[in-house]
Structure formats: C-alpha cells, structure tokens
Amino acid sequence: MPTVPSPQAVLDRVRRDVERNALRARNGIKLVAGVDRPGVGLTPKDVVWERGRTQLWHYRSDKVRYSPPLLIVFSLVSRSYILDLTPGNSFVEQLLDAGFDVYMVDWGEPDERDAHNRLEDYVDDYVPAAVERVRELSGADQVNLFGYCFGGDLSLLYAAHHPDAPLRSLTVLATPVDFAKMGPMADVFRGGLEVDDVVDEDGNVPPRVVVQGFKTLTPTAEVTRYVTLWERLWNDEYVSAYQAMTGWSDDHIPFPGAAARETVQMLVRDNAMVTDRLTVAGDPVHLSDIRLPFLTVRAERDHIVPPEATAPLIDLVGSEDKHELRLDAGHMGLVVGRTAAKTTVPEIIGFLRKRSDEVGED
Numbered sequence: 001m002p003t004v005p006s007p008q009a010v011l012d013r014v015r016r017d018v019e020r021n022a023l024r025a026r027n028g029i030k031l032v033a034g035v036d037r038p039g040v041g042l043t044p045k046d047v048v049w050e051r052g053r054t055q056l057w058h059y060r061s062d063k064v065r066y067s068p069p070l071l072i073v074f075s076l077v078s079r080s081y082i083l084d085l086t087p088g089n090s091f092v093e094q095l096l097d098a099g100f101d102v103y104m105v106d107w108g109e110p111d112e113r114d115a116h117n118r119l120e121d122y123v124d125d126y127v128p129a130a131v132e133r134v135r136e137l138s139g140a141d142q143v144n145l146f147g148y149c150f151g152g153d154l155s156l157l158y159a160a161h162h163p164d165a166p167l168r169s170l171t172v173l174a175t176p177v178d179f180a181k182m183g184p185m186a187d188v189f190r191g192g193l194e195v196d197d198v199v200d201e202d203g204n205v206p207p208r209v210v211v212q213g214f215k216t217l218t219p220t221a222e223v224t225r226y227v228t229l230w231e232r233l234w235n236d237e238y239v240s241a242y243q244a245m246t247g248w249s250d251d252h253i254p255f256p257g258a259a260a261r262e263t264v265q266m267l268v269r270d271n272a273m274v275t276d277r278l279t280v281a282g283d284p285v286h287l288s289d290i291r292l293p294f295l296t297v298r299a300e301r302d303h304i305v306p307p308e309a310t311a312p313l314i315d316l317v318g319s320e321d322k323h324e325l326r327l328d329a330g331h332m333g334l335v336v337g338r339t340a341a342k343t344t345v346p347e348i349i350g351f352l353r354k355r356s357d358e359v360g361e362d
Contacts, residue, residue: 041081043092045104049133053108056130058137059092065099066356068140068168072104073127073158075149077255080106083148083335091335094345100352101138105130105151110254115203117256119263120281123157128165135166142168144352148335149174149305153267156317159290161280169293169355171348174305174334177273177287177316181308186268195261204254274312288318295351297325297334297344304331323351 049056072092074080083104084092095102105126110117134143145167147155152175159170179186189195200206255263272278278285294317298310307326314324325347329339 059102064101068142069101073147073151075151112202115257142166147172171295173297176309179268203257207252287316290317294319294322299329302331
C-alpha cells in the first residue's frame with residue numbers, strides 16, 4: 001500500500017507551496033517591471049586601445065602568474081558580456097583567478113561607418129593591431145589567442161593568413177566551420193535570400209534579424225524557457241541568472257553589411273572552411289597552415305552552433321599539438337554555469353598553463 005503522508009508533512013508541503021507562490025508573484029512582478037536586473041560585465045577593466053567603435057579591454061589583476069597574456073576575440077554579432085556575466089559566474093573572472101593576464105577585443109556597436117567593413121578588415125587590421133598593442137603593454141613577445149563563436153572564425157582566418165603571427169597558442173570555443181550544418185538560418189541564405197534583402201538604412205544587418213535567425217533554430221525554446229521559469233520563479237538565484245542570460249540572448253548588435261555579404265557567400269554558400277576555398281584580401285587561405293598548439297571546445301547540446309558544424313575543425317587545422325574538448329552543454333553553458341565552472345574553464349586553463357611560462361621563470 002502507498003505510504004500516507006502524515007498531517008505534519010501535508011501542512012509542511014502546503015506551507016512551502018504558499019511561500020513559493022508568494023515568491024513567484026513577487027519575482028514575476030519584478031521581471032515584468034524590469035527592476036532588480038543583475039549587473040553584467042562588472043569585472044574591472046581599462047580601455048587600452050580604440051579604433052572606430054572597437055575597443056581593446058585589459059582586465060585589472062594583481063595576481064598575474066602566467067605569460068604570455070591571453071587575448072580574447074569576441075563574436076561580431078553579440079555582446080561580449082556573456083564572458084563576464086555576473087560576479088561569481090564569469091569566465092573572465094575565473095581566468096583572472098587562475099593567474100592569466102586577460103585582454104578582450106570588443107567590437108562595440110557598428111553603425112553606418114562600419115557598413116563597408118569586410119572580413120579582411122578584422123583579420124588583417126583590427127586583430128593584428130590588438131595583438132601588437134597587447135605585446136606593447138605586456139612586454140611579451142607572443143600572445144595566447146582565444147576566439148569565441150564567430151570570433152573563433154576571425155581568429156582562425158587571422159592565424160591561417162598570418163602563419164608567422166606572434167602567437168603561442170590558439171583556442172576557439174563554439175566556432176562553426178561547416179556552415180552547411182548551421183540549420184535554418186544558413187539554409188535561407190543558401191536558398192536565395194540576399195543580405196541586401198535584410199540590411200537597414202545604415203547598410204548593416206540589424207539586431208532583430210540576427211535574434212530572429214537564432215530563434216528559428218529552436219522554435220519551441222521560448223515556450224520551454226517560460227515553463228522552466230514558472231517552475232523556478234520562486235528561486236531568487238535562478239531568476240537573477242535567468243535575467244542575465246536571457247537578456248544576453250536577446251541583446252545583439254548589427255552585423256556590418258560587407259562582412260555579412262562575404263560571410264554568406266564564402267562561408268555559407270561556398271562552405272569555404274570545409275571545402276578549402278577561403279580567401280582573405282584576395283589571398284588563398286588554408287586552415288591547414290595553422291601549426292600552433294590548438295584547442296577547440298564544442299558543446300553537444302548547442303542549438304546556436306550545432307556540434308555537427310564544429311566537428312570538422314579538429315581535422316582541418318594543421319597543428320600536431322591539437323586537441324578537442326566535447327562537452328554535454330549548450331551554447332551558453334560552455335561559458336556560464338556549472339559546466340563552465342567545473343569543466344570548460346578548468347580544461348582551458350590546463351591547456352593554456354602548459355603553453356605558458358610562470359612569471360619570473362628564466
């Protein structure tokens with residue numbers, strides 16, 4: 001026979017449900033009103049270089065133990081604060097705590113002045129200039145380069161087009177190379193939609209197009225996320241994390257028009273990373289020319305950059321010292337939350353430490 005709960009157990013459950021419903025009501029009002037939003041991107045930093053809307057950030061630290069410094073190249077279409085989400089849940093914070101000297105290239109918010117920026121402008125101008133500024137400030141001969149999402153693609157193109165660049169290692173995270181596996185968002189451009197059909201008056205692809213494109217990848221995700229939110233709306237910590245992460249997922253920036261056209265033609269339609277038809281500034285570029293110590297990190301439950309889109313990368317680069325880390329996580333789960341704290345960041349830190357020198361070593 002099933003166990004009958006005691007009267008006290010029933011009362012405790014009723015009391016808990018009443019308390020949680022009260023908390024749900026309070027937190028629901030806060031969400032709708034947009035109050036008590038958690039602060040994001042709060043790790044102290046300095047702007048140490050600027051060009052146009054682009055800035056190079058240097059995160060402050062008094063416990064640097066490793067050299068060369070780490071330069072993060074972020075994606076062109078989203079906000080970089082996902083890597084520094086909230087105190088205690090920050091990828092950058094964990095890197096600093098591990099003893100690395102961390103810099104980041106943040107692209108700012110492109111406007112009409114950036115509409116003519118091509119991929120070569122980022123690969124042959126912005127990224128090399130940032131690398132040189134990091135070397136100048138740190139006194140190091142080399143840098144460890146880290147590319148996130150489409151920033152990983154820019155990093156791959158930079159390393160391949162500049163095989164003699166002063167790099168100690170290259171790490172990319174959630175970086176697509178087989179754009180034929182990028183799902184509906186890529187399919188619509190292969191099917192005939194042109195970038196010029198969606199650009200705004202500034203000549204760029206507006207954020208709303210980018211956001212809607214990502215939402216087509218998981219059409220039921222919005223419903224699922226609200227169901228989960230209701231179930232855990234009583235939990236202040238969960239609600240705060242929800243606000244920060246969903247805020248980021250809906251917070252994109254314009255994609256410069258010329259770079260978008262080049263991305264659609266070369267990376268999506270020609271699938272040039274996989275077919276070895278890449279060009280930068282008219283020069284043929286081959287991922288097999290990348291010979292650096294290399295790490296690629298991909299998520300098995302990534303709905304933005306599906307694992308099938310990242311899978312070929314490990315075989316495309318020419319490095320002998322190359323490694324692949326596959327994690328049971330989603331796109332954001334690679335850099336925030338428990339998987340990031342327990343697996344992603346420690347693995348990346350371990351890789352970088354082996355390719356770095358302790359400060360003070362001869």
